[in-house]
Amino acid sequence: MGINKIMNRIKNITILIVLILSSYFRDLYANDGILAGAFLRMGLGARANAMGGAFTGIAEGPAAAYYNPAGIPFMETRELILSYRFLSLDRNFNYVGFATGIRPKIEEDESDEVALNGGLALSWVHAGVDKIDGRDFSGNHYQDFSNAEHAFALSFGLMPLDILSVGLTAKVLYNRLPKMGDNDATISETGLGLDLGILIKPTPYLSLGFTVKDINAKYNWKTDKLWEKDIDKIDRFPQTFRGGIALRYPYPWLIFAVDIEKNDQQDMKYFVGTEALFMEKIAARAGLNNGSITLGGGYSFQLFSKPVQIQYAFVTKKYDVASEHIFSWIFNL
DSSP states (O other): HHHHHHHHHHHHHHHHHHHHHHHHHHHHHGGGGGGGGGGGGGGSSHHHHHHHTOOOOTOOOOTTHHHGGGGGGGGGGGEEEEEEEETTTEEEEEEEEEEEEEEOOOOGGGSSOOOOOOEEEEEEEEEEEEEEEETTSOEEEEEEEEEEEEEEEEEEEEEETEEEEEEEEEEEEEEEETTTTGGGGOOEEEEEEEEEEEEEEETTTTEEEEEEEEEEEEEEEEEESSSSSSSEEEEEEOEEEEEEEEEEOOTEEEEEEEEEEETTTOOOOOEEEEEEEEEEEEEEEEEETTEEEEEEEEEEETTTEEEEEEEEEEEEEEOOOEEEEEEEEEEEO
């Protein structure tokens, strides 16, 4: 038997074992990291992460497309966010988002008509891992593997009332495993998902949000490039229900927020965060992300007469994984 056939057989056996074990442990423990779409449950942006992920009731800026798309219609400006997350174990995580409010104009002779304020957002989330050590049965290294996942999202929201908005996010999901099949064939799969959100602001000091995330999101893997016999394997994303409240009373420069989350495969989680704004330029943030401490801050300034924000978050982990550092840059366009 040639060396190439031996290597291909080793890869096929390894992947089969991984698929079997992942299904087994998913049912046994339901830990977040082994459930499909884990990269979409890590949170986006330094501000929300520094506040422990308690952002469903706040839903401000481009990150609202992820936390609660109903927040987009409340935007008064156009914003672009670039975010990078420093991870251990050769992992990488990037996020780019753009959002704008939509304010239809009404002509004077059409003053009886009512135009609904709206909002639109575009997002790209990328997560991947490199230098996965591939070894043969003797323990010798023979090849590095990698994996990359992407989510491309379009979000839209409307404000039927001054205190109420609704929104949705449609996502195209893409998972790629290069050089994993016979003759180094790339294995990939796409999926579709939908998020729905509601945001209520009964007073300037109080806001309430609710979302349903990853509706019908899944990967339907085909193994015809791995084995002679084709085997189907469906990885379903947990469908998540999340509610949040944010309070800006008695001080408008101080925010306190709480989120509660439950999905169909895990126990309930809680998220708590606070933000204090000083001199309208410096922000200090802290929170608890389901028991893990988070900290961070931000600074606002003018660049070429345009407002710019630099934000940072420090996120600790429960399970002996290195803490994470998140940086975000927000530009008003």
